[in-house]
Amino acid sequence: MRWLRQFVVLVSAVVTLPLAIAPPAQGQLPASSGAAADYGGPAVVLSPRGLDRPVCADTPLRLTFKEPPQLGTAGRLQVHRADGTLVDTVDLADPASRQRAIGGALSDYGEVHRWTYEPVVVEGRTASVHLHQALAPGEVYHVTVEEGFFLGMTAVEGGTWRFRTQDAPRRSAPRITVDRSGGADFCTVQGAVDSVPENNSTSVRIDVAPGTYREIVYVAQNKPHLTVRGSGASRTVIGYPNNSVLNGDAAMANVPPEQSYCPRRVLPQPDRFNCWRAAFGVDADDFRLEHATIHNSTPDGGSQAEAFRGNGDRIVLDHVRVLSHQDSLRLQGRAFVTDSYVEGDVDFVWGTGGVFVQDSELRSLDIGYIAQIRNQDGWPGNVFLRTRLTRADTVPDGSVLLGRIDKRFPTSQVVFLDSTMDAHVAPVGWGISDGDCTTVDRLRFWEYGSTTPDGAPVDTSGRLACSRQLDAAEAEVWRDPAQLLDGWDPRRPAV
Incomplete structure (x- = not known):
């Protein structure tokens, strides 16, 4: 075996x-x-x-x-x-x-x-x-x-x-507590999620005490309207060394499709098995994660290993740290990320869309690619507003692409607005695997207002030919999350 x-x-x-x-x-x-x-x-x-x-x-x-x-x-x-x-x-x-x-x-x-x-x-x-x-x-x-x-x-x-x-906590409680040391409703995050009734229709908040919670967490699509709130990203850490070798494509080769095919697939063929390899996976709608770190501790080179995978509609990450190496943050469907930190090396922000990321740091740990967004035709992609693109000390100049895609997804959209980029970002900016600009004439690799850490404009004269610098009026349109997220305003107060 x-x-x-x-x-x-x-x-x-x-x-x-x-x-x-x-x-x-x-x-x-x-x-x-x-x-x-x-x-x-x-x-x-x-x-x-x-x-x-x-x-x-x-x-x-x-x-x-x-x-x-x-x-x-x-x-x-x-x-x-x-x-x-x-x-x-x-x-x-x-x-x-x-x-x-x-x-x-x-x-x-x-x-x-x-x-x-x-x-x-x-x-x-x-x-x-x-x-x-x-x-x-x-x-x-x-x-x-x-x-x-x-x-x-x-x-x-x-x-x-x-x-x-201990006796079971009250069913349908609006607030559930988790503490790995005891003294709460549950000792694990998954235990709290499991206690929420199926097809829940009201907001439920799961408060997670400080500590490290070494577990795979999965929120099924019949558990909507959940908020998981840690005690601060430096104090509450949830994660597991999950990856493709343990629970993804590499592990599912001999498992019957009846047990292994992912539910709620956005891209039915590419996404047959890759839903199971995240440390924290969500297939439910209306999910929020706040003030916590999600860490997939698979070592560098240990295969694709999402820390957080969100595969529902209206997902919010607020003051969250997302840590892994390859495929760290995957979002499928409408999502909003604010005041957060994501690190990795290969495609460490990826998925479909639309996803709006603002006021956050994207840190490259090695030579690689920041984003790989796979849009279906006519679908929105990812917008990054006021992001800070940083790097580990060992990452050389000109070694990281803002985004890449292959020609199977010729309408993909990635937009960087008003973002600060260190010199690790390659002058060409973008890449196309197995093709060139003639094969992806509807590609939307867009950029506006990029600056260096000292505030100077980034020299974009060497960018990929089929990428584009937006003008001021175009950029203003895409600064509004509702433009990308089909009218959804994710900036409303949390529960």
């Missing part, structure tokens, strides 16, 4: 990336921990443990050791109800344990889609076990661990590791 070998290699490369949850300091135990227990091997702190303080139904299980633990190659961790009923199994020898359903995602055929993920993550002295689904609220559970699950740790027998889940 080639995809599984690729998965193992990639996981081994990403577990120490900056997104990883910091291990506890020496002598410090995670929240909701019980006392250390000795199983014939090193003392281990089990969390959550005990019945006095109930925990989120979506809590991960954590084991903290005196030394960094080593995961075995076989053995099972199992969760049981108080009556002994088995509810979940993580089996290190079974590849199926590395797959799970997320967010009620259905393929284009209506069948459940399953993601590849890491059920056990070792970071420092702590191992976190992420179950295949949330537990039921208001129940008592016990956990058993077979010998060999962690090298040097003997078995945890039934009754030793017990805990209780």
Whole structure:
């Protein structure tokens, strides 16, 4: 199974990336921990443990050791109800344990889609076990661990590791809280999203406490009108090392179309599988993300890996940081991005349109391309107003294109207005793959008022022949988001 070998290699490369949850300091135990227990091997702190303080139904299980633990190659961790009923199994020898359903995602055929993920993550002295689904609220559970699950740790027998889940929050609540340390309605962002009723018709806000939330998040199209609000982009980080090798085109080659084809495809053929590889994916309408960082921690060169993918209508990103390398931010349908930061190297802003980006920074991490916008004929593309195009220190002058497209999408539109561009932007500005200007006579690569960081006009005399400098009157038209977004005013106050 080639995809599984690729998965193992990639996981081994990403577990120490900056997104990883910091291990506890020496002598410090995670929240909701019980006392250390000795199983014939090193003392281990089990969390959550005990019945006095109930925990989120979506809590991960954590084991903290005196030394960094080593995961075995076989053995099972199992969760049981108080009556002994088995509810979940993580089996290190079974590849199926590395797959799970997320967010009620259905393929284009209506069948459940399953993601590849890491059920056990070792970071420092702590191992976190992420179950295949949330537990039921208001129940008592016990956990058993077979010998060999962690090298040097003997078995945890039934009754030793017990805990209780808290009661479910009120259904249809207008505000839901998330805190990975406990004390909120949910411990994960996905748990909060899952609690929203299907076909929700009123605004629901999910407030996410400071912390790093290492999870794939998926918002299905039957969960509209959601706002996910972090506690500040420097304090709330949501993300995962998801990518094409784990869950995209490379992984879907041998998966039946009934399980793998993406729903709500804007471009039916190119977009068959690429919806599953984002760290945070949204297929719902009327979604807002505010004051948070979304980080796809796939390493450089680790394949296409969206941090945020928005595939609904009227999506807003406000004071958001979007971090990845290739394909960082993908927006399909009407969207608005303001006061945000996006970084990457290859096509790190891409999708269809219309998308209006204002007062934001686009930072190039390497030689590459900023935008690839694939419009259908007659559709709007992307407008970038008052953006700042910056670069990492290692990115050379003249090495980055504003945008590129191939001749399959001859009517694509990318517009930069009143934007500041460092010298990493190549004099030619734009590129066409597999063609030239004669093959894309309706291309809309437009620009107006570009300046250098010191305020001088950019020399655009060497730009691609079929790109165009707008005049002042034309530029004024495109400064209005409603011109691009078919009358939608995204600047209205948030819920």
